[in-house]
Amino acid sequence: MTSWGILGTGGIAAAMAADLQLHGHTVGAVGSRAPESAARFAAAHGIPRSHGSYEELVADPDVDVVYVATPHPQHAPNALLALAAGKHVLVEKPFTMNRAEAERIAYAATERGLVAMEAMWTRWLPHILRLHEVIADGTIGEVRTVVAHHAQRLSADPAGRMLDPALGGGALLDLGIYPVSFAWDVLGAPTAVQAASASTATGVDRQTAILLSHAGGAQSVLTCGLDARGSNDAVIVGTSGRIELDPFFFSPTSFRVLDSEDRLIERFEATVTGRGMQYQARAMERLIEVGGGEDPRMPLRQSVEIMGTLDAVRERIGLVYPGS
Structure with missing residues (x-):
């Protein structure tokens, strides 16, 4: 059975953890940059292990897939950290801050034979x-x-x-x-x-x-x-x-x-029972079970291209982010 690790302890992480557990998925661990935050989250959701750093979470041998639920600027570095540790990743939307970051995730996942997918849960409702x-x-x-x-x-x-x-x-x-x-x-x-x-x-x-x-x-x-x-x-x-x-x-x-x-x-x-985030989890687990690939409802290449569209919108309206 696929075991999930939750990276981040905010509201969207809590919603995902609740839907995973409500529908019979296994949540094995949670990680935060603050040990006390991870411990509180684990206690609140009945998760067996908490880690006081993202590095510890992705190194957990009992975690198969990492759900990245941090703020947007951390999506790419957090996803790349998990992929480097050999974990599949489901990354909250927007997938990254820009197309260049999305390309790096796609390349890393493909090179390692791992599944990377955007958590655009709407696609499977x-x-x-x-x-x-x-x-x-x-x-x-x-x-x-x-x-x-x-x-x-x-x-x-x-x-x-x-x-x-x-x-x-x-x-x-x-x-x-x-x-x-x-x-x-x-x-x-x-x-x-x-x-x-x-x-x-x-x-x-x-x-x-x-x-x-x-x-x-x-x-x-x-x-x-x-x-x-x-x-x-x-x-x-x-x-x-x-x-x-x-x-x-x-x-x-x-x-x-x-x-x-x-x-x-x-x-x-x-x-729909719960918030509806369980459908994306099922899609992710199906890919892991068959050894990889992409789900036609949210192909990795399309997530990269969508970030390109958002980049184009930002250019049109003059929206610039630090370092992006």
Whole structure:
């Protein structure tokens, strides 16, 4: 049985640990830069071993795969540390800070014959799998437009992570990754990138609007923001109908399929136990069990290319991070 190590002890790490254990996966250890933080996390989640450094965690012989759940700027160094120790890695989104870092992870994983995958958990959720079936069977015709929004009202503390350039703060990487990845999932690689943004006093993006062009003239219209709660829904528009995803489109949710006369064709609803992060864990474990490779729902090469799209958006809006 695959044994997981959790690298990091923040909120997303806690959510992942809970979903793993709820669905019968084995969490063998947790690691933090602070021994007391690792010990508290282990006690809270019933994890048998805690490590007071990331180096100790990745050296744990009973850990097969490391879930990297640290802030964005640490994703690449933490993933590379685990890969160097011979561990498979599931890396929180955004995969890295930029494409160059993503390329390094991909190279290291390929060289060592290990699995590296982005933890874009949305890709495996039941409603996403079903909407791809609806698109594939031609129900809504040829897809012309993807519209997706992710805007939250988050902490205005200038010293907080979301507003700190040194920690990869801003709306784009934390929130915009969801609509950008969704557009990639539905329409594939963009052929052109346009963007506009407004900044915070700390120099990160407060809100960003993105227009992607895709093959065949299709378009994606995407928005993200961190100081005002938005609709957080999405629409896929085709020549014969559309799919309307309810909030939050990237979490377990429902959707409606309508024809071109606004008549309801299908209402999809699914019951998901827990937060829904277990599906990505199952995908990861399947790859490990068969000796490696990539999952078609989130190929490693696509994670690299998505970081390239985010790099292009950052260039358009003038968003620069220290050392990146």
